[in-house]
Amino acid sequence: GAGVSQSPRYKVAKRGQDVALRCDPISGHVSLFWYQQALGQGPEFLTYFQNEAQLDKSGLPSDRFFAERPEGSVSTLKIQRTQQEDSAVYLCASSLLNTGGNQPQHFGDGTRLSIL
Amino acid sequence: KQEVTQIPAALSVPEGENLVLNCSFTDSAIYNLQWFRQDPGKGLTSLLLIQSSQREQTSGRLNASLDKSSGRSTLYIAASQPGDSATYLCAVGDRGSTLGRLYFGRGTQLTVWP
Numbered sequence: 001g002a003g004v005s006q007s008p009r010y011k012v013a014k015r016g017q018d019v020a021l022r023c024d025p026i027s028g029h030v031s032l033f034w035y036q037q038a039l040g041q042g043p044e045f046l047t048y049f050q051n052e053a054q055l056d057k058s059g060l061p062s063d064r065f066f067a068e069r070p071e072g073s074v075s076t077l078k079i080q081r082t083q084q085e086d087s088a089v090y091l092c093a094s095s096l097l098n099t100g101g102n103q104p105q106h107f108g109d110g111t112r113l114s115i116l
Numbered sequence: 117k118q119e120v121t122q123i124p125a126a127l128s129v130p131e132g133e134n135l136v137l138n139c140s141f142t143d144s145a146i147y148n149l150q151w152f153r154q155d156p157g158k159g160l161t162s163l164l165l166i167q168s169s170q171r172e173q174t175s176g177r178l179n180a181s182l183d184k185s186s187g188r189s190t191l192y193i194a195a196s197q198p199g200d201s202a203t204y205l206c207a208v209g210d211r212g213s214t215l216g217r218l219y220f221g222r223g224t225q226l227t228v229w230p
Contacts, residue, residue: 031216042205042220056214091159098216102167104150107159
């Protein structure tokens with residue numbers, strides 16, 4: 001496909017379970033971002049990869065959140081010991097390398113995570 | 117920390133009206149500003165990207181302006197249609213942060229009725 005693909009689209013988990021969310025970026029896109037969007041809010045930055053290197057993880061809310069992109073393409077966001085406040089839509093975005101702020105980000109449809 | 121504010125939070129208009137959505141940001145040291153559209157249950161679709169050296173961008177019925185010094189952007193939608201109904205998000209790329217990282221407003225929820 002031509003766009004950013006995220007799976008699963010919906011995930012329901014019990015509090016305390018671990019979850020893994022997948023992102024397939026657009027082929028050839030060097031930059032990959034994860035955002036968290038709570039209901040009625042704008043997306044909030046979580047982490048950024050350039051190829052396989054995680055260059056910024058300052059937005060991850062706790063050490064229960066972990067992201068990886070081992071081969072510089074597919075990325076996985078893992079949340080351990082989930083809590084109710086983790087319920088949100090998790091969005092992945094990719095872009096060509098941004099050398100001067102001239103590259104738009106392309107977003108997937110997100111994974112809606114509900115913690116019971 | 118960059119703060120982005122969008123006004124109004126919601127807007128309901130009849131078809132055919134011309135609209136202005138407003139966005140303000142607190143730190144003028146930005147790389148760019150992007151306007152996105154979000155449909156219910158969907159991700160974000162990039163509408164327009166204005167680099168910091170530019171004043172405006174146009175795409176079809178959409179026109180976005182940027183006044184970096186005053187920390188403001190407006191999105192103008194001409195001759196609105198019911199298909200324009202969605203949430204419109206403004207986001208800035210901040211020079212003090214990782215290149216590409218975006219700071220978002222909470223959006224303007226637009227309803228255009230026939």
